[in-house]
Amino acid sequence: MxxxxxxxxxxxxxxxxxxxxxxxxxxxxxxxxxxxxxxxxxxxxxxxxxxxxxxxxxxxxxxxxxxxxxxxxxxxxxxxxxxxxxxxxxxxxxxxxxxxxxxxxxxxxxxxxxxxxxxxxxxxxxxxxxxxxxxxxxxxxxxxxAPPAIIRAHRPGDIGWIVQSQAKAYTEEYGWDMRFEGLIAEVAGRFLANFDPATEHCWIAERGGLNIGSILVTNGGDGVAKLRLLHVDKSARGLGLGKTLVDECVRFSRDKGYRQISLWTNDILHAARGIYVRAGFRLVSEEKHRMFGPELNGQTWVLDL
Amino acid sequence: MxxxxxxxxxxxxxxxxxxxxxxxxxxxxxxxxxxxxxxxxxxxxxxxxxxxxxxxxxxxxxxxxxxxxxxxxxxxxxxxxxxxxxxxxxxxxxxxxxxxxxxxxxxxxxxxxxxxxxxxxxxxxxxxxxxxxxxxxxxxxxxxxAPPAIIRAHRPGDIGWIVQSQAKAYTEEYGWDMRFEGLIAEVAGRFLANFDPATEHCWIAERGGLNIGSILVTNGGDGVAKLRLLHVDKSARGLGLGKTLVDECVRFSRDKGYRQISLWTNDILHAARGIYVRAGFRLVSEEKHRMFGPELNGQTWVLDL
DNA sequence: CCTATTTGGTGGACTGAGTCAAATATATAC
DNA sequence: GTATATATTTGACTCAGTCCACCAAATAGG
The missing domain is CATH 1.10.10.10 (Winged helix-like DNA-binding domain superfamily/Winged helix DNA-binding domain)
Structure with a gap:
């Protein structure tokens, strides 16, 4: 037995x-x-x-x-x-x-x-x-x-955590290959290397000392904030954490005087898309690509502030 | 803490x-x-x-x-x-x-x-x-x-692990700031993004399903291999793992027809320096910098193959 | 080889952590 | 009002676990 x-x-x-x-x-x-x-x-x-x-x-x-x-x-x-x-x-x-x-x-x-x-x-x-x-x-x-989740700014090791957890999750759930990890490592690395606290921010959702989610805003220039690397660990889904993180970004971007937020995602990420829609984002373009192995529909969404 | x-x-x-x-x-x-x-x-x-x-x-x-x-x-x-x-x-x-x-x-x-x-x-x-x-x-x-350490090629999530573990270790041990994490995330991200299996490689040391060490070789052009991101987790020091990883890189670089390996490190990383010396590397240049907060002595070492 | 020290096992003597039963006082059910 | 349940306390006990001292065999040092 x-x-x-x-x-x-x-x-x-x-x-x-x-x-x-x-x-x-x-x-x-x-x-x-x-x-x-x-x-x-x-x-x-x-x-x-x-x-x-x-x-x-x-x-x-x-x-x-x-x-x-x-x-x-x-x-x-x-x-x-x-x-x-x-x-x-x-x-x-x-x-x-x-x-x-x-x-x-x-x-x-x-x-x-x-x-x-x-x-x-x-x-x-x-x-x-x-x-x-x-x-x-x-x-x-x-x-x-479960202890309550808190949202805080990033600390050493967090950026690596973002890369690792997202790479693992998307490989397991959607079969994306390592180029995806390469992309996010680069995005994350550039974020840290050129980090400007006045216009950019990284939020980590943490529960009881364990990281469970992330999002970041980078300066895309021209008054556009770029929302990147939204992810909620599967152990913490269904708590509305994704929405909270996105709302936080929107508020931050508005405060800092951006005129628009834009983000790039893929249509199979339904949960994320729902959050963007509810936050008021609109789809502005879409194109097929094979950047990470399987064929995907890349999408660009924007929100005017 | x-x-x-x-x-x-x-x-x-x-x-x-x-x-x-x-x-x-x-x-x-x-x-x-x-x-x-x-x-x-x-x-x-x-x-x-x-x-x-x-x-x-x-x-x-x-x-x-x-x-x-x-x-x-x-x-x-x-x-x-x-x-x-x-x-x-x-x-x-x-x-x-x-x-x-x-x-x-x-x-x-x-x-x-x-x-x-x-x-x-x-x-x-x-x-x-x-x-x-x-x-x-x-x-x-x-x-x-007890399970012995094994050395293998990288898999999804490993690159993020490299970033995270090194960022944490160097922050805790030497007080380096987050620019260091940014640098290695970028290095790691570029490695994956432009990865050429014919001339480049990443090795992960693993024990019992846990990563405990890493190293990678990238193509520096002009017949020069670049050795990067050598790190052994504190739980696995003293096993000669660092030496094994470096030897692996040297062998790989020789096989692939590189004429030289070069690497950049900081003099306070004594253990690593010992490994490089024993592998036959020689110090070619040195300069003070403050890239990661505290004043450091950056060093470039090379090994002719 | 002899001597000193360490290691494996045992007995004597003790203590105090935890148990069980009974008593008291208050609360709740009818 | 009576009967029963619950919260706490006291008395009396026991036995799991500790500490110390000792013996016997093994090992180390000279």
């Missing part, structure tokens, strides 16, 4: 990760806290006003054990508890300043451990690991919500 | 997975074994003839504790130990039939737990989870970093 292999593999991973976490959790050996202490402190610190029941349910701890632990923390001045005004039986836990300091110190140690691990890895491995972790988590824990 | 979000995300996953494993491990509650018992029994069962030292190292257990545990297992007829013929101090542990039965029963329970989880998921989710688990494992488990 196919399933049994998967189960076996998952079990194997669990054994491995049990060991791995065991090693990481040794970090607490130099502190006065046990792993469980740390988990509780962390939970109280990050959900102020949490009740012991919730705590014991979330962390799977014996209420008696937890009660004593909270008492200890109270005596050590790490937390405070107040009666729950809404329920005479319950109470709410808060960290004191001292508790917060301890909790942040634990966080720092924990981060340092992981950072040390990540530093031993190849440059793009941490991102892949985190992406994989997110995959697992999103499936095993449907309640977990 | 750039990485802090990733670290945070990894820590978050670890917290989640600690809980998750905690729940799964409740499977042992109905058996006479603790989680640690089960881990040891599993390890002995799947590595017959394993020695207690190895066991205590692999599972991070106190040798005294383990010794007592093995004694208990021996008394209960679950395992047998024989003296190690190769080392009078050591011993080797084997499971008995009864032990094997117990160990398989534990495996069944464990599988059942995971199966139950998987059954609640959509049809393709288990596969994706397992794939993600493999990703994580292959990167975090040093033992599985």
């Amino acid at each position: 196919l399933d049994s292999q998967l189960v076996e593999a998952a079990r194997d991973f669990n054994r491995f990760y049990t060991n791995f976490l065991g090693v990481l959790n040794r970090a607490y050996l130099n502190t006065p806290f046990t792993l469980t202490d740390a988990r509780v402190l962390f939970e109280v610190g990050s959900h102020e006003g949490i009740s012991p029941v919730t705590l014991s349910r979330d962390l799977q701890l014996d209420p008696a054990y937890l009660s004593r632990m909270l008492k200890r923390f109270r005596n050590e001045g790490l937390i405070e508890t107040r009666p729950d005004p809404a329920d005479g039986r319950g109470q709410l836990a808060f960290v004191t300043d001292k508790g917060r300091a301890a909790f942040q110190e634990l966080g720092r140690r924990s981060n340092a451990q992981i950072e040390a691990r990540f530093n031993e890895l190849a440059s793009d491995q941490p991102q892949r690991i985190v992406a994989a972790m997110r995959t697992i988590r999103s499936m095993l824990d449907p309640a977990s919500t | 750039l990485d802090s979000q990733l670290v945070e995300a990894a820590r978050d996953f670890n917290r989640f997975y600690t809980n998750f494993l905690g729940v799964l491990n409740r499977a042992y509650l109905n058996t006479p074994f603790t989680l640690t018992d089960a881990r040891v029994l599993f390890e002995v069962g799947s590595h017959e003839g394993i020695s207690p030292v190895t066991l205590s190292r692999d599972l991070q257990l106190d040798p005294a504790y383990l010794s007592r545990m093995l004694k208990r297992f021996r008394n209960e007829g679950l395992i047998e130990t024989r003296p190690d013929p190769a080392d009078g101090r050591g011993q080797l542990a084997f499971v008995t039939d009864k032990g094997r039965a117990a160990f398989q029963e534990l495996g069944r329970r464990s599988n059942a737990q995971i199966e139950a989880r998987f059954n609640e998921l959509a049809s393709d989710q288990p596969q994706r989870i397992v794939a993600a688990m493999r990703t994580i494992r292959s990167m975090l488990d040093p033992a599985s970093t």
Whole structure:
């Protein structure tokens, strides 16, 4: 059965990760806290006003054990508890300043451990690991919500990411050949080489430290802004990110005094075309080409500002 | 720092997975074994003839504790130990039939737990989870970093990877600014755009599906081959990969009838310089520049073929 | 060859993390 | 009002895991 292999593999991973976490959790050996202490402190610190029941349910701890632990923390001045005004039986836990300091110190140690691990890895491995972790988590824990996407200016490495992610995506999805990667690498390279912050910009959409989308505006001269390299990673489609990115470009171009935005795309990229249409672009020319292997319909769209 | 979000995300996953494993491990509650018992029994069962030292190292257990545990297992007829013929101090542990039965029963329970989880998921989710688990494992488990490095021609996405990994590395290590990324993106883009397989080549060093190094030869005209974009990821340094890549380029250039190879580098890249020197390159010119921010010593090296 | 040091394994003694059962007080259901 | 469920606490216990000291065999150094 196919399933049994998967189960076996998952079990194997669990054994491995049990060991791995065991090693990481040794970090607490130099502190006065046990792993469980740390988990509780962390939970109280990050959900102020949490009740012991919730705590014991979330962390799977014996209420008696937890009660004593909270008492200890109270005596050590790490937390405070107040009666729950809404329920005479319950109470709410808060960290004191001292508790917060301890909790942040634990966080720092924990981060340092992981950072040390990540530093031993190849440059793009941490991102892949985190992406994989997110995959697992999103499936095993449907309640977990993806962190919100943010849009920011480009940073070192981002331009390479744009080239790589788009090259891979279009090769896989449409069978384009490497000339496409060559084209975007050149476009991206020229953008950086002649970058004029006053009239040009690159936006990267990022979610939880992972890049998920990109777009850029370059100065085409003659009052025309060129919109280029719009792309949204397939893991982030359907969120309206493409529209947001395009809107951002339009707003930027208008602010900077361009009179028109133009862009070049290919008709098979339906999702992108929909975005352009809704943003008010109009198709001005179209020609068949074979620049990337398969026969394509190249299109030029413009928007007057 | 750039990485802090990733670290945070990894820590978050670890917290989640600690809980998750905690729940799964409740499977042992109905058996006479603790989680640690089960881990040891599993390890002995799947590595017959394993020695207690190895066991205590692999599972991070106190040798005294383990010794007592093995004694208990021996008394209960679950395992047998024989003296190690190769080392009078050591011993080797084997499971008995009864032990094997117990160990398989534990495996069944464990599988059942995971199966139950998987059954609640959509049809393709288990596969994706397992794939993600493999990703994580292959990167975090040093033992599985074993696969040898291979060197191959470039494929879609590789050029973007070159740009990204080098931009990140040189920004972090030497503080170069984004103009550097622009330069290499342009170089890489032009390479692909005008790619002539008869006289040019790109090599990617890969290990276990991950890119770890690159180099390329372009036609500089006039019988001169240009060696460009040599880079080895920090996770793969010290393996002689740089040398191998350069040698490959030299051989290729000789085969293709070039009369000389030339390259441009910066003197602070000591490791690279060592490789060039050993390959027989000689320094022909040098000039200070500030192309990437900090003041650098650009150098041109050549090798007559 | 003898001596010093390291490594594999074991027993004694302890501790404290975590469990189980019972008690108290408040809330909710009918 | 009674009955039952929920939140928290206290008492009493146990056993998983640790620390230290020791023995026996192996290895290293002179």
